[in-house]
Ligand code: V0V
């Protein structure tokens with residue numbers, strides 16, 4: 425059902441400065457950058473490696489674009505740092521139904537648009553041992569509906 429870690433989301437106040445840190449210290453380059461209005465973030469994907477299923481594992485840097493967005497709230501209460509982990513799956517709807525069946529609250533009744541046209545759903549951190557968890561179906565396999 426879950427085939428890999430798709431990305432780890434990092435909340436930061438200054439995306440450019442944080443990307444420069446990851447480049448200078450680790451040599452990671454920005455593979456993709458976009459603004460997601462619905463989620464209230466400007467985000468950059470740093471590709472760490474490719475994986476055996478043809479997809480990739482990334483660090484996702486998240487800078488809020490609105491004061492009432494989840495990432496802005498997180499920065500206010502907890503400061504900069506790890507915000508969520510995201511597991512890759514070929515079927516985000518099926519995976520959501522399975523984890524719901526296991527007693528975990530799925531925050532998105534319908535998958536939402538994620539980075540590069542991926543399909544994403546979040547799980548409540550209180551049901552996941554304090555870890556905000558995202559399920560991601562990569563864009564190549566994403567349901568176009
Ligand atoms: C909040 N809490 C967290 C947390 N955010 N715990 C772990 N990790 C986080 N990131 C805890 C918080 O400490 C509180 O615990 C409790 O949850 C309620 O928090 P709150 O500040 O009152 O916030 P809420 O309830 O208004 O919202 C929290 C949730 C919200 C998780 C429901 O942030 C959400 O819906 N997130 C999903 C969307 C999102 O995060 N989008 C940004 C990434 P105590 O104090 O009660 O113990 S977008 C993205 O990743 C994209 C586009 C992509 O990958 O493509």
Ligand code: CO
Pocket residue numbers: 431433484508510558
């Ligand atoms: Co994410």
